[in-house]
Amino acid sequence: MTASSIAARRHAAPAGTSRGGIAKRRGAVRADRDGDLMMDAPGRGRGKIGKAGARTSTGSAGTPLAARTADSRGARNLERLTAGLGGVSRPRASNSQKPLKEIKITGWSGNKAKASDDGGVSTLIAWLEKRATTRNGAAKKAVKIKKSRVDGETLVISVNEDDVPAVLRVNGFVFAGVNIAMERPRSMSPETSQSGAGHELKRLLTSVIDRRYNSSTKLLDLRDLAHDPEIAATGLFNEKESTRAKFFPALMKVCEGIFGTLQQRKEAVLSITLENNEIPSTTAITTIAPTFPDLKNLDLSNNQFRDIASLEGWKLKFRHLEHLVLSGNPIEQENPDYHATITRWYPGLRFLNGVQVRSEEEAAINIKGVTRALPFPVKGPSFVDQDKVAENFIKNFFPGFDSDRATLANYYYDAQSDFSLSVNTAAMRDPNQQQTGVPQEWDSYIKKSRNLKKVTHLPARMSRHFRGPQAIAECWATLPTTRHPDLAMDPSKWLIECQPIPYVPDPSGQSPLGVSGLLITLHGEYEEIDVPSGQAKKQRSFDRTFVLGPGGGPEGVRVVNDLLTVRAYGGFAAFKPEEENAVSTVAAAPGAPGGITIEVAEQMVVELTKQTGMLPQYSKDCLEQAGWDFNKALETFAAVRQNLPAEYFAQAPVLV
Amino acid sequence: MAVPSEDVLTKVSTEAAEDFIDAYYTALDGSRTTISSYYMPQQTLPDGRIIPVIVYNGNVLANAAAFQQMFENNMPFTHYEVQSVNSHIMNPTFSSADLQKQTPDQERSEKNMSVLVQVSGYVRLEERKEGPMKGFSETIVLVPNVAAMGKGKGKGSEQRSWLIQSQNFRYVV
Numbered sequence: 001m002t003a004s005s006i007a008a009r010r011h012a013a014p015a016g017t018s019r020g021g022i023a024k025r026r027g028a029v030r031a032d033r034d035g036d037l038m039m040d041a042p043g044r045g046r047g048k049i050g051k052a053g054a055r056t057s058t059g060s061a062g063t064p065l066a067a068r069t070a071d072s073r074g075a076r077n078l079e080r081l082t083a084g085l086g087g088v089s090r091p092r093a094s095n096s097q098k099p100l101k102e103i104k105i106t107g108w109s110g111n112k113a114k115a116s117d118d119g120g121v122s123t124l125i126a127w128l129e130k131r132a133t134t135r136n137g138a139a140k141k142a143v144k145i146k147k148s149r150v151d152g153e154t155l156v157i158s159v160n161e162d163d164v165p166a167v168l169r170v171n172g173f174v175f176a177g178v179n180i181a182m183e184r185p186r187s188m189s190p191e192t193s194q195s196g197a198g199h200e201l202k203r204l205l206t207s208v209i210d211r212r213y214n215s216s217t218k219l220l221d222l223r224d225l226a227h228d229p230e231i232a233a234t235g236l237f238n239e240k241e242s243t244r245a246k247f248f249p250a251l252m253k254v255c256e257g258i259f260g261t262l263q264q265r266k267e268a269v270l271s272i273t274l275e276n277n278e279i280p281s282t283t284a285i286t287t288i289a290p291t292f293p294d295l296k297n298l299d300l301s302n303n304q305f306r307d308i309a310s311l312e313g314w315k316l317k318f319r320h321l322e323h324l325v326l327s328g329n330p331i332e333q334e335n336p337d338y339h340a341t342i343t344r345w346y347p348g349l350r351f352l353n354g355v356q357v358r359s360e361e362e363a364a365i366n367i368k369g370v371t372r373a374l375p376f377p378v379k380g381p382s383f384v385d386q387d388k389v390a391e392n393f394i395k396n397f398f399p400g401f402d403s404d405r406a407t408l409a410n411y412y413y414d415a416q417s418d419f420s421l422s423v424n425t426a427a428m429r430d431p432n433q434q435q436t437g438v439p440q441e442w443d444s445y446i447k448k449s450r451n452l453k454k455v456t457h458l459p460a461r462m463s464r465h466f467r468g469p470q471a472i473a474e475c476w477a478t479l480p481t482t483r484h485p486d487l488a489m490d491p492s493k494w495l496i497e498c499q500p501i502p503y504v505p506d507p508s509g510q511s512p513l514g515v516s517g518l519l520i521t522l523h524g525e526y527e528e529i530d531v532p533s534g535q536a537k538k539q540r541s542f543d544r545t546f547v548l549g550p551g552g553g554p555e556g557v558r559v560v561n562d563l564l565t566v567r568a569y570g571g572f573a574a575f576k577p578e579e580e581n582a583v584s585t586v587a588a589a590p591g592a593p594g595g596i597t598i599e600v601a602e603q604m605v606v607e608l609t610k611q612t613g614m615l616p617q618y619s620k621d622c623l624e625q626a627g628w629d630f631n632k633a634l635e636t637f638a639a640v641r642q643n644l645p646a647e648y649f650a651q652a653p654v655l656v
Numbered sequence: 657m658a659v660p661s662e663d664v665l666t667k668v669s670t671e672a673a674e675d676f677i678d679a680y681y682t683a684l685d686g687s688r689t690t691i692s693s694y695y696m697p698q699q700t701l702p703d704g705r706i707i708p709v710i711v712y713n714g715n716v717l718a719n720a721a722a723f724q725q726m727f728e729n730n731m732p733f734t735h736y737e738v739q740s741v742n743s744h745i746m747n748p749t750f751s752s753a754d755l756q757k758q759t760p761d762q763e764r765s766e767k768n769m770s771v772l773v774q775v776s777g778y779v780r781l782e783e784r785k786e787g788p789m790k791g792f793s794e795t796i797v798l799v800p801n802v803a804a805m806g807k808g809k810g811k812g813s814e815q816r817s818w819l820i821q822s823q824n825f826r827y828v829v
Contacts, residue, residue, distance in 0.1 A: 116686040122784055126735060129785075144785060316733060316783070344729075374781065375730040378827060379714030424740035424776040428791035428829040452670055452741045462666050465744070499709050501797065501822055502701050503770060505747045514747050516703060521795045521824045543793035543828065545774050547746055561744045563774040563795075570791055570829035577714070613716070641704055650716035 100146055100158040103167055104183040109153050111176035120176060121150060125157065127175055128167065132159075136166035143167060149286060151245050204230060205254040213258075218270040220255075225277050245284045252291040266294040273299035275325075280304040282313035289317035296320060301353075302328035308341055315345050322363070323351040377578045381497045382650065384613040389557055390498040390518050393548060398484045401476075402526075409473035412559045414551055416505070419472045419562040420465045421479075423449040427541070430571030441538065444480050445566055472562075480528040483536065495523040495575040504549035504560055517549040517560065525569065541570040604630050612637050618648045660766050665745060668766050673743035673773040676798055676818050681736040688727045695720035696799055696819040709822040720820075732782040736792075740776040745769045746797060767800040770821065778829070791829025797822040 105124075113120030125145050132143035143166050147158040159167055164184075171182040208230055212221045225237045225247075236247050259265040269292055279285060279300070295318050305311055305326065324342065331338050343349055343357045347366035350358050358366075385391055393412070400408035413419070423445045442449075449455065450464040466475045485493040497520070504517030522544045527536035543565040551558025601623075608619040611634065619633075626633035660668075676694075683690050695708045698719055710717035717723045747770045775794040781787045798818040 116682075122735070125784065126737075146785075374732070375726045376712045376715050376825075382711045382714050382716055418744045420742055420744065422740045422742040422774065422776070426739045427776060428778050428789060430829065450742050452674055452743065453738065458663060458667055458670075461670050462663060465666070495826060495828070497711065497714070497824055497826070499711060499822060499824065500703075500705060501709070502705070502707060503747050503750060503799075503821075505749070512749070514750070516701075519795070519797065519822055519824065521793070521826070523793055523826055523828045541828070543774065543776060545772065545795045547772060561746055561772050563742050563744060563772065565740055565742065565774055565776045565793065567740075567776060567791075574790065574827045574829055644704075646706070646718065 099161050101161050101164050102156050102158050103164065105155040105157065105180055106153055106183070107179055107181040108155060108175055110178045112178075113176045119150070121148065121155060124155065124175055124180075128157070128170060131170040131173060132163065132166040135169040136163065147249075147287070147290070149245065149249075150283060201236075201250070202254060202257075205251055206258060209251070209254060209258055213269075215268070218268060220269050220272045222251075222277070223273055223275045248285050249287045252287045255291055262293070265292055270295070271297035271299070273301075274303065275299050276302045278304055280306070281310035286313050289314060293317065294320050297323040299325040300329070301325045305329040305331050307331055307335055308338055311342070318346065319348070321346045321349055323354075324349060325353055327353045378574070378576070380577045381495055382613075383496060383498045383610045384500060385498055385611055386500060386516075386518065389548065389555075390520050392555065393546070393557060394496060394520065394522070395487060398487065402482050402484055405476040406473045409469040409476065412553060412557065413469040413472055413562075414507070414553070414558050415468045416507070417469070417472065417559045417562070418465065418467050419475065419559075419564070420450045421445065421448050421475070421564045421566065422451040424451065424565055424567040427567030428570060429568045430573075432571055432573060433569070440568055444478070448475060448478065480538075481531050482526040483529050484524065484526045492575065493525055493572045495572075497521045501547065504547060506549070507551055507558070515550060517547055520546040520548065522546075523575065525572065539569040540566055541568065542566050601628065604628065604633075608633055608637070612641075613649050614644075615648060615650055618644075664766060665748065665769070669743055669745045669769060669771045672767075672771050672798060672818050673741055676796075676816075677738055677741055677773065677775060679816075681738060684727060684736055685734050688724065688731070691724035691727055692720035693816065694820055695723075696801075696821050707822065708820050710820075711823065712825045713827060733780075733784060733787065735780045735784065736777060737779070738775055738777040741773065743771050743773045746772040750799060767805065767817070769800070771798040771818065772796075773798060790827045792825060793828045794823070794825045796820055796824075 105128075108124055109119065111120045111124065113123045116123065125148055129143050129145055133141070136143055141163075143159065143163045145157045145159055149156050157167075168182055168184065170180075172179060174180075208228065209220070211230075213219070214221065225231055228237075231237050237244060255269075256265070259268045272288065272292065272295060274285065274288075280303075282289075298318065298321060306329070308331070310331070311326075324346065326332075326338070326342070339352055339357070342352060348363045350356060350360060350363050383390075397408065397412070400411070423442050425440065425442055425446075448464055450461060452461070455461055455464060466472045487494060499519050501517050501519040503514035506512075506515045523542070524544075525539060525541045528538040528540065529535070530537050545561070545563040547560040548557055549560045550556060604623055605616055605619045608614070608623060608630070609616050612619065612622075614622070614637070622637055623630070623633045626636050680694050683694065695710075698706060698708070700706050706719075708720060710720065710723050712723070717726075748768070750768055750770045773796045775796070776792075778789050778791045780789050797820070799821045801816050801819045804815045804817055
């Protein structure tokens with residue numbers, strides 16, 4: 001649960017109130033002289049929902065137009081240019097969809113998530129997308145924030161024009177303890193015609209780039225921008241950081257117009273130099289990254305980068321960067337060890353300040369590695385059973401759950417056994433199936449659901465928790481009849497793991513500290529069955545967690561806890577291990593078994609590995625010692641288990 | 657020592673799960689240097705097994721420090737979004753010897769439990785807006801942090817109320 005969702009939950013009531021306010025405001029859309037719709041009514045601030053504490057200073061955006069200095073005219077022109085370029089007349093047509101619109105957000109900076117690295121910006125953006133999506137009309141099309149930048153106390157986001165109303169509906173909502181305030185896009189002049197000033201700026205910036213781009217070296221030279229007479233004359237690249245913050249987005253728009261699609265830009269521009277521009281952090285120049293993500297050489301020398309934090313914004317950008325220059329920045333004095341960090345950030349980087357930091361081979365391996373391999377690759381199940389207790393339980397449980405739940409409840413559950421159910425109504429669906437239009441129909445579950453994210457009142461939490469075989473069987477009786485896939489026939493549809501777990505309650509009371517039990521985590525699917533016809537109605541995915549402990553039942557086993565999460569069908573592709581286990585090569589090695597086939601030996605190694613938790617090579621050693629007698633190998637293991645060093649057992653994967 | 661009523665037990669066990677999950681996933685996303693502070697100190701049990709147990713996509717991690725290191729050094733951007741949480745009391749009389757010795761009566765009796773937590777959600781990887789998404793399911797067993805008892809609530813690592821004793825994570829979609 002993130003801080004934002006707490007805020008959302010805690011302030012559900014104000015959210016409801018504000019919707020009415022926004023509905024009223026939508027009436028402000030009006031037509032201009034030519035009959036074109038203009039979304040930006042004059043005096044836009046006044047139409048805002050008056051929420052206590054919602055309004056904070058919006059910086060220059062709140063200044064009356066007349067009071068603005070001539071100096072900021074350049075900035076306004078730039079904005080107009082940016083907006084105009086984002087409009088219908090924008091030259092890049094191939095991969096653009098809808099024009100982007102900017103929305104300014106203020107009042108967020110005091111939020112409770114600000115302790116995070118970026119002051120809570122990423123959390124805020126994720127929160128805005130989520131809130132706006134749920135308010136995006138009947139279609140519920142996901143609202144995406146395409147770009148964002150921070151300008152002092154203001155967060156400026158860019159979204160598709162179509163998404164603007166949905167985002168604005170979130171205006172005044174509480175994010176992580178503070179009311180946020182939004183301002184509609186400015187300068188939404190009719191889009192088919194660019195204002196004269198905007199047109200002039202586009203022409204100017206085009207001329208700047210034409211002059212500074214070398215097509216034979218594929219270098220875009222953005223050195224000494226403040227001393228460029230053409231730029232200096234306009235006052236665009238002056239001392240004010242807020243003005244500069246607008247310069248690069250506009251320049252990048254022009255670049256996209258000149259160089260074309262992402263692929264064309266990749267081919268046209270290999271290198272950019274930003275030398276000697278007094279740049280203090282990547283914030284002002286951040287738009288360069290999405291425009292030229294495949295850059296190979298980047299020169300940031302002789303600027304004002306002071307520390308690692310000032311570069312952090314580009315930590316995950318430029319994944320193909322080979323050469324970076326940072327010399328002549330204060331970071332050299334303030335953090336002389338920055339090389340290591342920077343080298344780690346860019347796995348393909350070979351030269352830093354002209355000094356080689358990696359061989360070409362190493363960089364190539366890293367690049368191939370980072371594009372795919374994430375840590376914690378999906379491996380086969382980690383299943384550490386004790387005397388097949390978990391295996392037998394699972395084999396009995398699901399057929400029982402499908403056919404006779406009352407008997408099953410009395411078989412494995414006692415007066416202290418707990419069961420509850422949680423529905424994840426928003427779970428991801430099977431990426432290989434198109435079924436987005438199908439309603440999920442949670443009616444038969446939802447009144448039992450104890451999802452703590454939704455069920456916040458204590459009495460409901462208590463009443464949706466079932467203890468003892470009778471209460472549990474009664475709850476199960478209200479759930480749809482199910483059919484789980486056969487464990488033996490359809491093993492790929494299951495993912496089952498098991499670990500021993502200490503301090504499980506001891507019903508005999510002999511061990512006050514508790515006894516050893518088993519924690520079983522299962523992921524799988526089932527069909528809901530229409531009983532009269534026997535037809536499958538609905539396919540669901542589920543996650544089920546059992547804690548097993550010693551008990552008085554027929555098998556000496558009781559269910560201590562049973563937690564069930566039901567969710568939309570998500571398929572079973574995620575269960576498949578990413579790479580085949582190295583077991584077969586180990587077992588097939590020489591020294592194998594006399595009298596039994598390689599295949600049988602392999603299966604024994606796999607099984608012993610499963611049951612003991614040892615690494616395959618030690619399982620094989622153990623089997624060899626036991627003369628390939630499986631039960632004898634298990635006995636050997638049990639005898640020496642406590643003396644085995646940790647490296648005999650599955651460990652963290654070796655770091656790349 | 658009075659046995660807490662059922663409503664107190666439910667309140668403690670559900671709020672423990674919510675508060676812990678809230679802080680823990682935030683740390684995975686943004687405060688990775690604090691990750692190991694969410695785990696109980698390593699301990700070898702009488703049967704030779706070592707806790708905490710950390711199993712991530714079938715990878716068995718040696719300890720909390722190794723897990724933290726993977727996140728610090730190898731994990732790209734993540735955003736975990738929890739969509740469903742549920743929790744039960746696993747052991748209602750989790751009376752470790754330390755617990756008996758050190759703590760004031762009421763807190764001891766109310767937190768004298770281990771809590772089983774089940775989470776369902778998704779994680780966005782690599783990139784905030786366009787990165788690939790994976791659905792996940794996670795089961796966590798929490799035990800009271802004996803060292804933090806009697807010291808009031810706080811944010812420092814030694815002050816966390818609950819710590820992970822066992823963890824099993826899986827991508828499921």
